[in-house]
Amino acid sequence: MATVAANPAAAAAAVAAAVAVAEDREPQREELPGLDSQWRQIENGESGRERPLRAGESWFLVEKHWYKQWEAYVQGGDQDSSTFPGCINNATLFQVLFPSIPTDDHKPILYEINWRLKEGLVEGEDYVLLPAAAWHYLVSWYGLEHGQPPIERKVIELPNIQKVEVYPVELLLVRHNDLGRSHTVQFSHTDSIGMVLRTARERFLVEPQEDTRLWAKNSEGSLDRLYDTHITVLDAALETGQLIIMETRKKDGTWPSAQLHVMNKHMSEEDEDFKGQPGICGLTNLGNTCFMNSALQCLSNVPQLTEYFLNNCYLEELNFRNPLGMKGEIAEAYADLVKQAWSGHHRSIVPHVFKNKVGHFASQFLGYQQHDSQELLSFLLDGLHEDLNRVKKKEYVELCDAAGRPDQEVAQEAWQNHKRRNDSVIVDTFHGLFKSTLVCPDCGNVSVTFDPFCYLSVPLPISHKRVLEVFFIPMDPRRKPEQHRLVVPKKGKISDLCVALSKHTGISPERMMVADVFSHRFYKLYQLEEPLSSILDRDDIFVYEVSGRIEAIEGSREDIVVPVYLRERTPARDYNNSYYGLMLFGHPLLVSVPRDRFTWEGLYNVLMYRLSRYVSKPNSDDEDDGDEKEDDEEDKDDVPGPSTGGSLRDPEPEQAGPSSGVTNRCPFLLDNCLGTSQWPPRRRRKQLFTLQTVNSNGTSDRTTSPEEVHAQPYIAIDWEPEMKKRYYDEIEAEGYVKHDCVGYVMKKAPVRLQECIELFTTVETLEKENPWYCPSCKQHQLATKKLDLWMLPEILIIHLKRFSYTKFSREKLDTLGPGLL
Secondary structure (H helix, E strand, C coil), rough: CCEECCHHHHHHHHHHHHHHCCCCCCCCCCCCCHHHHHHHHHHHHCCCCCCCCCCCCCCEEEEEHHHHHHHHHHHHHCCCCCCCCHHHHHHHHCCEEEECCCCCCCCCCCEEEECCCCCCEEEECEEEEEHHHHHHHHHHHHCCCCCCCCCCCCCCEECCCCEEECCCCEEEEEECCCEEEEEEEEECCEHHHHHHHHHHHHHCCCCCCCCCEEECCCCCCCEECCCCCCCCCCCCCCCCEEEEEEECCCCCCCCCCCCCCCCHHHHHHHHHCCCCCCCCCCCCCCCCCCCHHHHHHHHHHHHCCCHHCCCCCHCCCCCCCCCCCCCCCHHHHHHHHHHHHHCCCCCECCHHHHHHHHHHCCHHHHHCCCCCHHHHHHHHHHHHHCCEEEEEEEEEEEEECCCCCCCCHHHHHHHHHHHHCCCCHHHHEEEEEEEEEECCCCCCCCCEEEEEEEEEEEEEECCEEEEEEEECCCCCCCCCCEEEEEEEEEEEEEEHHHHHHHHCCCCEEEEEEEEECCCEEEEEECCCCHHHHHHHCCCCEEEEEECCCCCCCCCCCCCEEEEEEEEEEECCCCCCCEEEEEEECCCCCCEEEHHHCCCCHHHHHHHHHCCCCCCCCCHHHHHHHHHHHHHHHHHCCCCCCCCCCCCCCCCCCCCCCCCCCCCCCCCCCCHHHHHCCEECCCCCCCCCEEEEEEECCCCCCCHHHHHCCCCCEEEEEEEEEHHHHHHHHHHHHHCCEEEEEHHHHCCCCCCCCHHHHCCCCCCCCCCCCCCECCCCCEEEEEEEEEEEEEECCCCCCCEECCCHHHHCEEEECCCCCCCCC
């Protein structure tokens, strides 16, 4: 492009100078051949313009008026005719000169010479197309107007058509740090984005070791990454005049366009001059993302993989069309992270961009909650493999059984089949082969297959014992409760717990009843046949010594076991304190009551005996006080209680009542013997507490719950605050002793890695839900299966399975492995 002055003489000189510096492609003219020969070479033959188009070759535009004059000259038959066309002149195909407004009134108006084609030119009306050979013939015979560039265009291949690309795409190339200076470059629609990137690097003199990438500014003003450098300009939907920005990675491994976390910005300012050892770089925790950081640190220190990304080998292997991949985005995000960590310019980095990219493709990792590190690593390796898979189109591969062939041959075939569909740096580094052997239990048929793996998920040896802490409540009121630490089978029953406790206490297991106590009430009463797995480590387990059964059987002479709660009567928070509330306290009891004493009076005496360690009896003075008040209370109504209009404390939701461990309906009920639900009905002498039948929650009278009228009742001991303060010793009631077994700690022997692998490779029998179809028996069989490690990868990933799963539950293992966990 050049400028000329408005003065004609000056303009002519300027144009001459501009044309002189323009590329002069005019070859030296040759002697004109005969007119017939010219016609044949230009119009017909292999070099003529009538021949078919071929993709990739060059064709040239010639102005239609000049070409018509040449046709008239050749067809006229007179070589000295006045119709001689002269030099080829395509001036009318180019855009006209346009003025440039001067900044100084004393300077002349300038014109710019523009060699761009006019818009809307039509073949056959404005120009004709000639193949390269025909064009060069005409130029050698007639010459090209001095200074004019030849209009060369490429033949492109579009779906179902080939055409000469008259109007290529003109892109404005700029650098991210110098948006004011652009280079206008023409590209064919079939040129790749990689060609655009290489051209931009050449124009901006980028060093070979520097990383660059392209952004396209769309019509909305936002920027889109041009990820895939293998697609064409047409596929990327780039248009003439579109701004293409080339971005260069900084020395610290980050991109200028990256929207970094605020913390990362502060750190980059502090570490601007920091120079450390590459690879020694921390990862900042984003909430509870330590699971991600630990996996990334492990993977970052795999030499083969890190060098692969640092040397930009991944750029040529990015697979953007893999439907199983993430369009190369996971691979690029991981590459950016590795280059930052290994730049040596960071003490630590914030993996915010990588975390967002992972959450975008795997929604289970959205947010900042804790997850399993192995699950993240598995997703990342699979994502990297599919993004970098060298196999662009996966073929169908039929799996073949060994059929008696040597293992070496079958294994080699299985690995080759695997590589036909999966070929990446991940496969090269982390994939190995299992040997799987299945044996039919009926016919003995053996099936051997070889399967690829990326990591080993090995089990930890499981301990078959567990430790439970329980409190033993003896029947002897003089003995305090005892704390015991018992070693019981993990898959045992409640009866096994009673047997273990019997060895410490000398009490027969048949005289024990196990209960889960929660919030001063019985959460559950266990039957002897229930599994120990129903007891959690956090449960408060009480074992009571009893001499009878909780299910009253008519005609039996056994003692009756009565559940007893302790309650305190407290003023309710009412504006006039017109009624009372009841609140549970202390530990509940299971009290054995002889049948011949099963009356309210007898039950009171039994309870006074059981509570004698921390409940003192009234002395003679207290009895006198009671007699003096008796006359005053004789004419009053009955003592307010829960069944006479007294208010109860709002009961807590009942998660699992004792009814799960007690027969709901019995032929012999407490009410049949006691006659009433409350005692004493009137004060006759000094009593420390009152008794009342309640529901399993211990928070309401049974009469308020019709469903429980026919169920075994619970007894509540209701204390007046003054009486409780005077006769109930809370410190003594809460006291207990520790048995010698409490100091026992079950040793956790660390395991060796070899034990885990041996456990992984042991023979196992398939489950009923996953049978194997035997080709010999022609039916599904519960075959035996054995896995062996046939071929190990360069880098072996071992995942220790910290959870043991059953059909109904899972359990976290606490086995230690030195150097592994």
